[in-house]
Every structure is written in C-alpha cells, then in structure tokens.
Amino acid sequence: MKIAILGHGTVGSGVSKIIQNRQGDLVSNSLEIKYIYVRPNKVAENPLFTADYDQILNDDEVEVVVEVMGGLEPAKTMIIQALSHGKNVVTANKAVVARNIVEFNQVANQNNARFYFESAVGGGIPWIINLERALRIDQIDSIHGIFNGTSNYILDVMTKTGASFADVLKEAQDLGYAEADPSADIDGYDIENKLCISVDIAYNTFVQPGDELLKFGIRNITDQDIQYFKDQGWVVKLIGRSFRKDNRFSFVVEPTLYSPGEIEAGIHNNYNYVGLRGNTIGKLSFNGQGAGELPTAHALVQDILDLAAHTSHLYREFDQPLTLDNSLKLKNYVVRTSADISTYLAGYEFTKDGNYYHIDQIDTAKMHHIVAEIDRRNIDVFLACISRHRTRV
Structure with a gap:
C-alpha cells in the first residue's frame, strides 16, 4: 500500500x-x-x-x-x-x-x-478503537478522563515540587510539551475537541466545540491552590467528562479533585487516562502516552494497517438527537476567590475557609455560571470539582 x-x-x-x-x-x-x-x-x-x-x-x-x-x-x-x-x-x-x-x-x-482518526484522541492510547468495540455490544453512558498530557504535566510537577504555574509552564514549553501559545492546553480547548469526538462516537450524535460547552482550565491555578488542595487530601487534575441519561447529556471540562488513592490522582507526567462506562463491560479505562512523535505516529500507522487489511471500523450516522443538559448531576465544588459570592449561593449549603468556598450539591451549569460572573468582574477565580457526586433526583 x-x-x-x-x-x-x-x-x-x-x-x-x-x-x-x-x-x-x-x-x-x-x-x-x-x-x-x-x-x-x-x-x-x-x-x-x-x-x-x-x-x-x-x-x-x-x-x-x-x-x-x-x-x-x-x-x-x-x-x-x-x-x-x-x-x-x-x-x-x-x-x-x-x-x-x-x-x-x-x-x-x-x-x-x-x-x-484513532490518533486524534489519546495519541498512542488505543482509545477510539476500543470505544468502538465496546459500542458493538454496549450502550455507553459516560466518558471521562485526562485527555491532555501538557496540563497533566503542569499540575503533576506543581504538586510534586510546589513550583509556580508560570515556572512549570515555561519548563513544559522548553521540553516541547506546550506550544508558545499554550491556550489550547491550559484553557481546555484541546480536551474539548477530544471529548467532542469521543461523545460523537459514544452517543452517535454530533457535538461541535463552542461556547455553549462548559470549559474552565488551569490558567488561574496558583502554587497556593495546589498546597491548599494537598492539605485537604486532594490531587487536582484537568478532566473532560460527559454523562448521558436518556436523551440528555452533560459535557464539561474542568479541574477536578481526587483522593490520592483514586486512579486519576496517580496519572503522572504527560500521560493521559481515558475511560468509559458501558452497561455490560462496566468501567473500562486506558492509560498511556497521549501525544508525542512516536506514540501518535504509532496510532496513525495502526489505522493505515487496518486499511491495508480491509478492517472496518464502527459506522456511525451521528444523527441521534440529544439535548445538552449540565444539570444532570449535583457535584461538590471548591471555588477560590476574593469576591463575596454568598449572594450567588442562596439555597445552597456552603462553608468558607479564607478565600476558599466549599459548596455542596450544586449542578455544574449553575456553578460555571457563577464563576463566569466573577470572571466578568475581572476578579481572580479558580474552580475545582470534587470527584464524588450523586445524581439529581
């Protein structure tokens, strides 16, 4: 060939x-x-x-x-x-x-x-092909993971060393992990692209990147935030996740806090971790190099070999009508800001620890709306979701 x-x-x-x-x-x-x-x-x-x-x-x-x-x-x-x-x-x-x-x-x-397009999501990780294999049998109701190695490297080094965001970003750029303009990695746009592709295949629908998709990156994180999270027993990761229920689905990219024993907390350096949940396979996840010359090239060549062998991939029409709904799940959040946001939180349980608000059982759409309002006032703010959650009744 x-x-x-x-x-x-x-x-x-x-x-x-x-x-x-x-x-x-x-x-x-x-x-x-x-x-x-x-x-x-x-x-x-x-x-x-x-x-x-x-x-x-x-x-x-x-x-x-x-x-x-x-x-x-x-x-x-x-x-x-x-x-x-x-x-x-x-x-x-x-x-x-x-x-x-x-x-x-x-x-x-x-x-x-x-x-x-195997290599478009997860680099060297065989994610798309295994998502397609699961879909031959299962309905997939959730996708989540660390889809971006650059942001994971930055957060991992900050956690290990206590260094500032600016210093670690510069190190990532020197190593070739981050571009001169790192916006795609640190603001969540790269994850948005990859999660869109994954959702399209998983739900047989078509979701395009855009402002209606919730994204909050790590540009505003500080070494003080990292230390605060460590003191609370958490490790922070930039996560993309989607959950489907009937004809509705959620879609969000945001920093998420994990306990040290959770799998996501143990993904180090510039590695990726992506997973799905199916109705018979249960939870299935993959960990590996998400970018780089040879891992990405490996996935490209695998696709070429499939073509040479006349191996068909799963066919999707991308025509399932679904409604974006980021109120599907209630989550706990930590928000760091010098602003007084108590008036925004009427009806929600929350505590305040210095500049850190701990907010219980609020839906993702509402939380991102509050943070966007603070940001529009040019007040520094950082948001992180706590990985534990429950479904809205």
Missing part, C-alpha cells in the same frame, strides 16, 4: 520513521511512502518531498493520505479533496475532526473511501 503524508513536522516525521525503519512485519511487508507534502522551499531536501497536491490526488497508486499538518485549513479542504478522489484518509488532527466528522464520513461513503 502506497501512502502520502501531508506535513513533515513532529508527527509526520514519526510516521516516516516507523515505516522507513520497517518496524514490524506488517509494516515492512505492506507500506510504502510515495510522497511527503511540504512547503515549496523544502522540496529539494528529500526526493519524496512535493509541494504539488494535485500530483498526489491524481496518482492512482496512492491509496492512503495521512494528514498531520494540524489546524483547520487547509487541512479540511485537503482531506475532502483526498476523500473525493477515492483515497482513504487517516489523521491526528483533533480540531478538524471535531468540527467536520460528519462531513468527512459522508464524503468518504460517497466515494467508497474510509476516514480513520
């Missing part, structure tokens, strides 16, 4: 290494890189490099296009063009998948092609 790779950055280079180094019998016997699409000024550096996408599209020998450029455009257009030419596409681009998964699948079906 001959393939073309769009982009030759970190992940694209990883795909090249795995295939060209003949990693494993299946790779060495079945895969060959014919083109690597790069900028025009790079073409002379490698005989496989080309800046002519039409050359790739019009070459009938190319069966798979691997999109690893990132971003929304030109990635979306190039994926649609490849599928329209009957070429299979695999991608690690969670942002473009989260917004266009329905269209990509429609175009693929119309042109007898396949669209696979």
Whole structure:
C-alpha cells in the first residue's frame, strides 16, 4: 500500500520513521511512502518531498493520505479533496475532526473511501478503537478522563515540587510539551475537541466545540491552590467528562479533585487516562502516552494497517438527537476567590475557609455560571470539582 503524508513536522516525521525503519512485519511487508507534502522551499531536501497536491490526488497508486499538518485549513479542504478522489484518509488532527466528522464520513461513503482518526484522541492510547468495540455490544453512558498530557504535566510537577504555574509552564514549553501559545492546553480547548469526538462516537450524535460547552482550565491555578488542595487530601487534575441519561447529556471540562488513592490522582507526567462506562463491560479505562512523535505516529500507522487489511471500523450516522443538559448531576465544588459570592449561593449549603468556598450539591451549569460572573468582574477565580457526586433526583 502506497501512502502520502501531508506535513513533515513532529508527527509526520514519526510516521516516516516507523515505516522507513520497517518496524514490524506488517509494516515492512505492506507500506510504502510515495510522497511527503511540504512547503515549496523544502522540496529539494528529500526526493519524496512535493509541494504539488494535485500530483498526489491524481496518482492512482496512492491509496492512503495521512494528514498531520494540524489546524483547520487547509487541512479540511485537503482531506475532502483526498476523500473525493477515492483515497482513504487517516489523521491526528483533533480540531478538524471535531468540527467536520460528519462531513468527512459522508464524503468518504460517497466515494467508497474510509476516514480513520484513532490518533486524534489519546495519541498512542488505543482509545477510539476500543470505544468502538465496546459500542458493538454496549450502550455507553459516560466518558471521562485526562485527555491532555501538557496540563497533566503542569499540575503533576506543581504538586510534586510546589513550583509556580508560570515556572512549570515555561519548563513544559522548553521540553516541547506546550506550544508558545499554550491556550489550547491550559484553557481546555484541546480536551474539548477530544471529548467532542469521543461523545460523537459514544452517543452517535454530533457535538461541535463552542461556547455553549462548559470549559474552565488551569490558567488561574496558583502554587497556593495546589498546597491548599494537598492539605485537604486532594490531587487536582484537568478532566473532560460527559454523562448521558436518556436523551440528555452533560459535557464539561474542568479541574477536578481526587483522593490520592483514586486512579486519576496517580496519572503522572504527560500521560493521559481515558475511560468509559458501558452497561455490560462496566468501567473500562486506558492509560498511556497521549501525544508525542512516536506514540501518535504509532496510532496513525495502526489505522493505515487496518486499511491495508480491509478492517472496518464502527459506522456511525451521528444523527441521534440529544439535548445538552449540565444539570444532570449535583457535584461538590471548591471555588477560590476574593469576591463575596454568598449572594450567588442562596439555597445552597456552603462553608468558607479564607478565600476558599466549599459548596455542596450544586449542578455544574449553575456553578460555571457563577464563576463566569466573577470572571466578568475581572476578579481572580479558580474552580475545582470534587470527584464524588450523586445524581439529581
């Protein structure tokens, strides 16, 4: 099977290494890189490099296009063009998948092609394929996890060392874990993309990233917050979670507090942890490298091998009508702010410990609304959910 790779950055280079180094019998016997699409000024550096996408599209020998450029455009257009030419596409681009998964699948079906995206969620973790396997038998009613390794690294190092957020973020950037603009990682947008994709598959619906989806990141966390949580017997993680009940579902990205004995509390460094709950399998979870050159490339090559072996993935119509409802569960929260928020909490039980409010049994939508009001007043605020919860009666 001959393939073309769009982009030759970190992940694209990883795909090249795995295939060209003949990693494993299946790779060495079945895969060959014919083109690597790069900028025009790079073409002379490698005989496989080309800046002519039409050359790739019009070459009938190319069966798979691997999109690893990132971003929304030109990635979306190039994926649609490849599928329209009957070429299979695999991608690690969670942002473009989260917004266009329905269209990509429609175009693929119309042109007898396949669209696979295992590496878009969880990097090297075999999350999508196992979510699909569970769905062959089960209805999935919840998804949750640590979907972003950069934020997990920052929180883990802060917890271990007591260092400031700014110092650990700089360290993460120096190590290549965080971009120069870290907003996607620390503000929850990366998790939002990955949770959207997971929810789409799990619930057979289509949820696009947007302001209506609740997100609160770790940009405002301080070393004093970390120490306070430790004193209370908690470890903080940035979590994405969704729960489905009948035709309603919740969707939230927020810091969450765990006791040291809980699994999430023990996920260290830049690792990911994602899980589901099905009606027969129960809780099922996966832990591993969620990003990086070779782990992500490994997942991409697994998709290519599935295509070479004519292995079908679960087909979804993404047409289940569901209503977003973040009041499905009552949770306990800790909110740190210098503002007096007691008037917002009328009817709720809460205690105050310095600048830390401990609020009992409040729904997620209400809690995020209160915090958004404080933020609009330009008052520093940090929110964390306590992992224990009960369902609203």
